[in-house]
Amino acid sequence: MTRAFTQAELEAYLDEALPVEQMARIEQAVRRDPNLAGELAAINARRDAGVHSLGEIWRRHRLSCATREQWGSYLLGVLSKEAADYLTFHLEVVGCRVCQANLADLRKQQAESRDAAQTRRRKYFQSSAGYLRPGGNERVV
Amino acid sequence: MLVQRVRSGEADAWQELIARFEGRLLAFVEHRTRDHAAAEDVVQETLIGFLTSLPNYDASRSLESYLFSIAAHKLTDHLRREGRRPALPLAAPSGSDPSGWEPHGAARAASSIVRSGERRELEESALAAALGEQIAAYQRRGDWQKLACVELLFVRGWANKDVAARLGLSEQQVANIKFEFVAKIRAAVRRLGLPEDVFPELYEDSP
Numbered sequence: 001m002t003r004a005f006t007q008a009e010l011e012a013y014l015d016e017a018l019p020v021e022q023m024a025r026i027e028q029a030v031r032r033d034p035n036l037a038g039e040l041a042a043i044n045a046r047r048d049a050g051v052h053s054l055g056e057i058w059r060r061h062r063l064s065c066a067t068r069e070q071w072g073s074y075l076l077g078v079l080s081k082e083a084a085d086y087l088t089f090h091l092e093v094v095g096c097r098v099c100q101a102n103l104a105d106l107r108k109q110q111a112e113s114r115d116a117a118q119t120r121r122r123k124y125f126q127s128s129a130g131y132l133r134p135g136g137n138e139r140v141v
Numbered sequence: 142m143l144v145q146r147v148r149s150g151e152a153d154a155w156q157e158l159i160a161r162f163e164g165r166l167l168a169f170v171e172h173r174t175r176d177h178a179a180a181e182d183v184v185q186e187t188l189i190g191f192l193t194s195l196p197n198y199d200a201s202r203s204l205e206s207y208l209f210s211i212a213a214h215k216l217t218d219h220l221r222r223e224g225r226r227p228a229l230p231l232a233a234p235s236g237s238d239p240s241g242w243e244p245h246g247a248a249r250a251a252s253s254i255v256r257s258g259e260r261r262e263l264e265e266s267a268l269a270a271a272l273g274e275q276i277a278a279y280q281r282r283g284d285w286q287k288l289a290c291v292e293l294l295f296v297r298g299w300a301n302k303d304v305a306a307r308l309g310l311s312e313q314q315v316a317n318i319k320f321e322f323v324a325k326i327r328a329a330v331r332r333l334g335l336p337e338d339v340f341p342e343l344y345e346d347s348p
Contacts, residue, residue, distance in 0.1 A: 097172070123181075125156050
């Protein structure tokens, strides 16, 4: 039987790191196929046992992701063609969700009214500021 | 430093951090939920989660990556509550290896190499540095096709033939790029004194 999903894709699913369409496909497949749920549980067990995979380390450390500044240059069209082509590949073929989010945010900043962003930020601040504790958020080593 | 100021309880610093990161976090979550109000709630939970976990945050780690990892967890929780993300069994089926992941040959079974969290983090950091060095070398030399090739092989887990078709290479060229990449990472594993059996992919084709 041909495997519908690669091991690396199942790992990325567990980390909420696959392109959204593929996340949805795996969710549907898990509901239909208990063996797939078992495969995912086996990956969790393998991780708990301390086995690493190159893909998850690569993804977690964002080793080939562009910086925010590089995405800005990408939008401005000032990167070399080869570098820009690679970033398009990283977005569209690898499907990096974090880079997609950064690019979407940069595009939105160009279009969104300042008021809308300020209102949202004020709401986040008001709902979270109570957790700010002078000296209480220091790192515990 | 922004995080240090947040740790000291400076409201201005917290506002600045929110302004810097909330947009990209919202884009990440909303792309998946397709629901703006729900996505804002998840970002709110992410920011609160960041503050409550701040005593455990190691400032040598990327702040952006840390925030996205919290967002991914909060998003997963949200999707489970909504019934969109199915729950998984707590344990893998016994008596079998449904993942087909156990290392072959002389490498020990995953179940026999349980390691401490601290040890795992050290291994991961060391391997990330080795991978990052090789990726940076490709970028410096403008070897974008080689970078794309190894990214599809290891991050997406594609088979050689699929990578070859996507990138317009022959299967032999893909195999050569993979061989060269794996050899460099294996050499780094040896140089750094890391155990080979916790990186089975690097040794799965060994005779």
